[in-house]
Amino acid sequence: MTKLLLPNKDRKLYSYETREFQRFEIPQDKPFKKRIAFSAAHVVADPLSVSDPTLDGQIDWDKTMEYRHYLWSLGLSVAEAMDTAQRGMGLNWDRAKELISRSVREAKSVGGKVASGVGTDHLAPTPAVSLEDVERAYEEQVSFVEGEGGKIILMASRALAACAKGPEDYQRVYNKILQNVKEPVILHWLGDMFDPALEGYWGFEDTDKAMEVCLQIIRDNETKVDGIKISLLDAQKEVDMRRLLPESVRMYTGDDFNYPELIKGDDQGYSHALLGIFDAIAPAAAAAMHAVDADDWNSYDAILEKTVPLSRHIFEAPTFSYKTGVVFMAYLNGHQDHFRMIGGKEGARSIIHLSDLFVLADEAGLLRDPELATKRMKVALELAGIEQGAR
Template sequence: MSTILLPNKNRQFYTYETKPYVAFDIPKDKAFEKRIAYSAAHVVADPMAVNDPTLDSQIDWDKTMEYRHYLWSLGLSVAEAMDTAQRGMGLDWNNAKELISRSIKEAKSVGGNIASGVGTDHLEASPTVSLSDVEQAYEEQASFVEGEGGRIILMASRALAACAKGPEDYQRVYNKILQGVSEPVILHWLGDMFDPALKGYWGHEDLDKAMEVCLQIIRDNEEKVDGIKISLLDKQKEIDMRRLLPESVKMYTGDDFNYPELIKGDEKGYSHALLGIFDAIAPAAAAAMHALDKADWQQYDDLLEKTVPLSRHIFQSPTFSYKTGVVFMAYLNGHQDHFRMIGGKEGARSIVHLSDLFVMANDAGLLRDPEMASHRMKLVLELAGVRQEVTV
C-alpha cells in the first residue's frame, strides 16, 4: 500500500491510501463465447519527437502495438483507428493508415480479432463539399482497409454532416458505400456529445427520427451490415433500436455509462461491446465476459459495476476529452512510460479530475501495481504544484 496527498474540488488536500491489487481471474487461450467484445484502443505518443505536438504529433509505434497485444492477450478484440485513438482529434488519415496497416499485421501474427475505422477525415468538413466528394472519401478509406485484409467499422462523417441537406442525402451516401464493400461492416452512430460536429446526424436532431433513417439504411443493406455501434449515452434509445434491428444485425454498445446492463441484456436481447472504456478497464472487462459465459451473474455484476463510477468520470462532459483519462490509466498501469498524448491532449483534464480518477481506479481494483501508480501520480501532482509531504 502507498500513501499520497491528493487535492479535491474545494482546493483542499487529503491523505489517501491505496489498497493491494488482486489479480483478475482470466482463463488463458479461451475465447469469449456469448458476446463479442471490442476495445477501442488508444495510441501512445512519442515523447521524444521534436515536432510540435499540437500540430504534428508522432506515434510511438512499438508501445502502441504492444498495447494491442496486451488487449489480444486478454481475449479482447481491437477496434482500431477510432475516436479513442484520437481519430480526427490529433490522428490524421496518413497516420491512421499506418496505424491500421501495422495493427492488422500484428493481429494476424497472433490470431487477434480487429476491425478498423473508415471515415472521411482527410476531407474538409465544409458546406461546399459535395456528396460525391464524401462518397469518394469513404471509398478511398474503405478500399485501403479491405486492401490490407481488414474489416471495416464505418464511422460517422463530419463532412457528410456539414453538407447533407436531409435524410435522403445520408441514404444516398450510405447505400452507395455499403453496396461497394466486400464484407459486412459495423456502422457507427456517434452522438454529438462525443463530436459536436455530428449534431443532427442522419438528417434529424430528434433521435427517434434519426434512428428510423438509420434503421431504413440497415434494412436496405442488411446483407452488408454486421452490426451497428451506437454511442448516444442513452440506454433506452439503444434498447429501442436493438429491438428494431433485423435479426441478422448485431447491436454493439458504445454506451460508456450503462454498458454492464446493456451487455447483460434482457429477455428480448442484448448488446455486444465496442467500447472505449474497455481500453481502461481491460482486465475487468475480460474477466466479466468469462463470467457471463458461465452465467455467473453475481460475478459479472461485481466485476463491472465497480468500474462504472470510473467510466462515468472519464467520460464526463466534455465527453470528447475522455481520451485523456484512458491514456492516464495506461500511464498509471505502466503500459507507457510517460503521460504525453498526440495533440497535447494530456492537458485536457484538470489535476483534480486526474486525482479523482486515480482514487476510482484504485477502488475498482484496476491499479495493477499500486506503489508504481502512486509514484507516477505523485510526479504528475508535483508538476501541478502539489507537493508531496507524505512518505511511502
C-alpha cells in the first residue's frame, strides 16, 4: 500500500492510500460459452515520433499489438479500429488499415478473435457529399477488411449523417452495402454523446423513430446481420430494441453505464458485449464472463458492480473524451510506458478527473501493481503542479 496527495473538486489536497491488490481468478478455459465479449481496444502512441501529434500522431505498433495479445490471453475478443482506438478522432483511415491488417494477422497467430470497424471516415462529411459517394466509401472499406480476411463492424457514417435527407436515404445505403457483404456483419448505432456529428442518425432525432428505421433495415437484411451494437447509454432503449430483433440477430451492448444488467439480461433475453470499458477493466470483464458460464451470478454481480462507478466516471460528459481515461488506465497498469495519445488527447481530461479515476480504479481492484500506479500518478500530479515530495 502506498500514499499520495490527490486534489479534490474544491482544489484541496487529501492523502490517499491504495488498497492491497487481489488478483482476479480467471480460468484458462476459453472462449466464453454463454456470452460473446468484445473489448474495443485503444492504440498506443509513439512518444518519440517527431511528427505533430495533433495532426499526424504515430502509433507504437509493438505496444499496440502487445495489448491486443493481452486481451486475447484473457479470452476477450478485440473490436478493432473503433472509436476507442480514436477512429475519426486521431486515427485516420490510412492508419486504420494498417492497424486492422496487423490485428487480423496477430489474431490468427494465437487463435484470437477480432472484428474491425468499417466506415466512411476517408470521405469528408459535408452536405455536398452524395449518397453514391457514401456507398463507394463504405464499399472501399468493406473490400479492404474482407480482403484481409476480417470480420466487419459496420460503423455509423458522419458523411451519411451530413447528406441524408431522411430515413429512406439510410435504408438505401445500408441495404446496398449489406446486400453485398460476404459474411454477416455487426451494425453499430453510435449515439451523438459519443460523436456529435451523428445527431439524428437513421433520419430522426427521436430515438424511437430512429430505432424503427434501424430495425427495418435489419429485418430486410436479416441473413447479413450478425447483430447490432447500440451505444445510447439508455438501458431501457437497448432492452426495447433487443426484444424487437429477429431471433437470429444478436444485441451487443455498447452501454458503458449499464452493462452489468444488460449482459446479465432477464427472462426475455440478454445482450452480448462490445464495450470500450472492457479495455480498461479487462481482467474484471474476463472474470465476470467466466462467472456467467458457471451461472455464478453472485460472483458476477460482485465483480462488475465495483467497476460501474469507474466506467461512469471515464465516460462522463463530454463522453467522447473517454479515450483519455482508457489510455490513462493502461499507463497506470504498466501496459505502456507513457501517457501520450495520438491527437494530443491526453490533455482532454483534467487532473481532478484523472485523480478521481485513480481512486475509483483502486476501489474496483483494477490497479494490478499499486506501487507502480502510485508512482505514475505522482508524475501526472507533479506535471500539474501538485508536489508530492520524495519518490
